[in-house]
Amino acid sequence: xxxxxxxxxxxxxxxxxxxxxxxxxxVFAVFAWYPAVRNIVLSFQEVNFVRGSSWVxxxxxxxxxxxxxxxxxxxxxxxxxxxxxxxGFGVPFVTALLINEFRHARAYFRVLVYLPVMLPPVVVxxxxxxxxxxEGGLINEVLGTAGLPTPEWTNSSSTALISLVIAxxxxxxxxxxxxxxxxxxxxxxxLYEAAExxxxxxxxxxxxxxxxxxxxxxxMLLLLQVIATMQVFTEPFVMTGGGPEDSTVTVMLLIYRxxxxxxxxxxxxxxxLLLLVVLAVxxxxxxxxxxxxxK
Amino acid sequence: MRxxxxxxxxxxxxxxxxxxxxxxxxxVLFTVAFILPLYWMVTGGLKSxxxxxxxxxxxIPEEWHPGNYADTWxxxxxxxxxxxxxxxxxxxxxxxxxxQLPAAYALSKLRPRFGRVVLGxxxxxxxxxxxxxxxxxxxxxxxxxxLGLNLVNNPAAVWLPAAANAFNIYVLxxxxxxxxxxxxxxxxxxxxxxxxxxxxxxxxxxxxxxxVVSILSITALWRDFLWPMVVLPDPAKQPITVYFQRIADxxxxxxxxxxxxxxxxxxxxxxxxxxRHILAGLTAGSLKG
Numbered sequence: 052x053x054x055x056x057x058x059x060x061x062x063x064x065x066x067x068x069x070x071x072x073x074x075x076x077x078v079f080a081v082f083a084w085y086p087a088v089r090n091i092v093l094s095f096q097e098v099n100f101v102r103g104s105s106w107v108x109x110x111x112x113x114x115x116x117x118x119x120x121x122x123x124x125x126x127x128x129x130x131x132x133x134x135x136x137x138x139g140f141g142v143p144f145v146t147a148l149l150i151n152e153f154r155h156a157r158a159y160f161r162v163l164v165y166l167p168v169m170l171p172p173v174v175v176x177x178x179x180x181x182x183x184x185x186e187g188g189l190i191n192e193v194l195g196t197a198g199l200p201t202p203e204w205t206n207s208s209s210t211a212l213i214s215l216v217i218a219x220x221x222x223x224x225x226x227x228x229x230x231x232x233x234x235x236x237x238x239x240x241x242l243y244e245a246a247e248x249x250x251x252x253x254x255x256x257x258x259x260x261x262x263x264x265x266x267x268x269x270x271m272l273l274l275l276q277v278i279a280t281m282q283v284f285t286e287p288f289v290m291t292g293g294g295p296e297d298s299t300v301t302v303m304l305l306i307y308r309x310x311x312x313x314x315x316x317x318x319x320x321x322x323x324l325l326l327l328v329v330l331a332v333x334x335x336x337x338x339x340x341x342x343x344x345x346k
Numbered sequence: 347m348r349x350x351x352x353x354x355x356x357x358x359x360x361x362x363x364x365x366x367x368x369x370x371x372x373x374v375l376f377t378v379a380f381i382l383p384l385y386w387m388v389t390g391g392l393k394s395x396x397x398x399x400x401x402x403x404x405x406i407p408e409e410w411h412p413g414n415y416a417d418t419w420x421x422x423x424x425x426x427x428x429x430x431x432x433x434x435x436x437x438x439x440x441x442x443x444x445x446q447l448p449a450a451y452a453l454s455k456l457r458p459r460f461g462r463v464v465l466g467x468x469x470x471x472x473x474x475x476x477x478x479x480x481x482x483x484x485x486x487x488x489x490x491x492x493l494g495l496n497l498v499n500n501p502a503a504v505w506l507p508a509a510a511n512a513f514n515i516y517v518l519x520x521x522x523x524x525x526x527x528x529x530x531x532x533x534x535x536x537x538x539x540x541x542x543x544x545x546x547x548x549x550x551x552x553x554x555x556x557x558v559v560s561i562l563s564i565t566a567l568w569r570d571f572l573w574p575m576v577v578l579p580d581p582a583k584q585p586i587t588v589y590f591q592r593i594a595d596x597x598x599x600x601x602x603x604x605x606x607x608x609x610x611x612x613x614x615x616x617x618x619x620x621x622r623h624i625l626a627g628l629t630a631g632s633l634k635g
Contacts, residue, residue, distance in 0.1 A: 067540050068458030075449035075515065076464070081491060082507040083471045086482035093482055152351050153369055160372070162621050163380045169617045173571050173587040174606045177594055178387055181603070187401030189386050193378075221379070229625060240348025247352060256350055282477040285571045289591055303477060303572075310481050311576065319481045326478050334473035
């Protein structure tokens with residue numbers, strides 16, 4: 052842009068370029084930039100569709116803090132994220148590692164793990180709700196046949212959250228597995244050979260070659276998964292409705308309730324703002340990681 | 347290609363034994379984990395409503411009712427909800443491309459003044475996930491600025507916000523950046539304007555990346571639930587996914603299951619047919635993004 056020729060380009064060329072851009076600018080302005088700014092404004096307002104909105108200072112935040120479900124929702128979302136990391140993070144990596152070593156049936160494994168991604172999350176949630184039925188459900192039938200304990204799953208407040216995590220991991224692990232698989236295939240074979248010459252066994256090769264070589268992808272997926280799971284909504288909404296005993300009320304579920312059940316858009320916006328601040332920290336970290344890689 | 351395990355190890359009897367046991371174990375485990383649930387759904391849809399609720403359940407239906415599927419199609423009016431879904435996804439996909447392709451072309455090749463600022467502001471929206479902006483975006487849709495339109499129950503409420511997709515523009519722009527300027531200069535000398543250059547030179551060269559962007563957009567729209575549920579409260583306008591959630595508690599289980607199987611078939615079939623391209627495009631798209 053700073054070269055003299057570029058500066059001397061005719062005005063007409065810039066106008067043409069903005070002609071190509073204008074539709075995108077309009078949809079971004081109206082449906083992305085404006086809502087982002089408006090969220091901040093709404094957080095400090097009482098939203099009234101008839102009389103118009105008025106400033107209320109921190110009233111919305113105060114009302115949220117008085118709600119015992121506020122802390123519950125944050126704790127549940129954090130626990131969901133943590134469980135999903137413990138379960139959903141190791142499993143795709145190990146799966147990819149295994150598939151990458153196999154010389155047979157690789158295409159079959161790849162298609163298999165990605166198949167659930169093609170099912171809409173609502174369908175996944177409804178089908179798992181049925182599988183989880185303590186009596187006569189598929190899961191407990193299989194576990195009972197294998198002689199394993201048969202818990203109450205979504206019917207008990209102690210296992211409901213982890214039940215949602217299992218269903219969501221089943222549905223989503225395909226994406227992470229395939230990305231790992233692609234990353235594993237970029238590791239130069241000589242590195243493994245060199246490690247072998249140094250006497251490294253298979254576990255040390257994983258720890259000293261595989262993990263460092265895929266470090267960037269691992270970190271990227273970690274952050275993306277945290278950002279996605281902190282916003283979990285469909286699974287609790289469809290499978291448990293937040294119960295039993297509020298054990299699956301998540302942040303997005305509470306935001307939804309404030310807006311569309313209690314009709315309190317101010318408090319809902321205030322809670323969204325808090326969620327956005329938390330997510331922005333992870334997004335910023337994600338951007339730093341991806342930028343750093345590109346340089 | 348050399349991987350983690352030394353090739354020589356795989357030729358020893360012990361190595362071969364470990365390899366084959368692991369492979370068989372993995373095959374059994376993954377088939378149970380991913381095929382059994384789908385088998386359970388398909389056979390559940392074939393059972394009578396009494397059998398589907400039985401405890402202990404039956405692994406193979408005692409009575410086969412393939413007619414359930416045809417019944418479900420008619421009684422749940424699936425054709426109509428499929429139609430709604432196609433309108434929502436198709437419209438959002440086409441409108442998205444119609445907005446994102448020219449934008450990416452302008453940012454990559456026409457390079458207007460402040461183009462980098464515009465791109466930066468678009469990329470900034472990637473830091474703020476759409477789900478978390480549910481409330482202000484919903485309020486915007488109920489009363490679109492300047493126009494004063496209420497888009498609730500209008501497919502445009504799904505189409506327009508989906509078009510504001512910075513990731514797609516970024517991926518497309520990166521691809522266009524790789525197209526050499528000489529080709530564009532040649533087109534200009536032949537008298538092609540900016541629009542003709544985009545249409546006849548850039549787009550034909552960009553089919554692979556357009557395919558990737560299309561797959562990512564369509565799957566994302568197909569999986570979306572919260573947004574269509576909120577902006578399409580009118581039952582007659584809802585996509586099939588929102589519809590299932592609404593009727594889940596009032597429909598007999600075998601019909602609900604049969605309906606969900608029918609709803610899942612199109613995308614699963616498309617995936618199985620094009621899986622090589624889809625999986626390749628997907629990993630390429632996500633690693634570059």
